[in-house]
Amino acid sequence: MPRYDFRCRSCGDTFELSRPMAQSNDPAVCPQGHPDTVKLLSAVAVTGGAGGGAPQQPAGGGGGCCGGGCCG
Numbered sequence: 001m002p003r004y005d006f007r008c009r010s011c012g013d014t015f016e017l018s019r020p021m022a023q024s025n026d027p028a029v030c031p032q033g034h035p036d037t038v039k040l041l042s043a044v045a046v047t048g049g050a051g052g053g054a055p056q057q058p059a060g061g062g063g064g065c066c067g068g069g070c071c072g
């Protein structure tokens with residue numbers, strides 16, 4: 001089962017969940033109980049020093065505020 005990284009926008013914590021791919025886009029709840037989380041792309045783990053600095057942008061056209069499931 002693939003694992004997905006999430007980050008909580010309420011407390012800033014990051015956590016990992018194992019879930020079926022069919023549920024990869026489902027909203028996740030922070031271990032602290034906060035529902036306001038965003039899914040991270042684990043493949044883009046670039047922790048470099050100087051250089052680059054490309055802004056994170058979601059691939060494909062999103063629907064604005066519903067990317068993190070904030071609208072319920």
Ligand SMILES: [Zn+2]
Nearest residue numbers: 008011030034
């Ligand atoms: Zn939280």
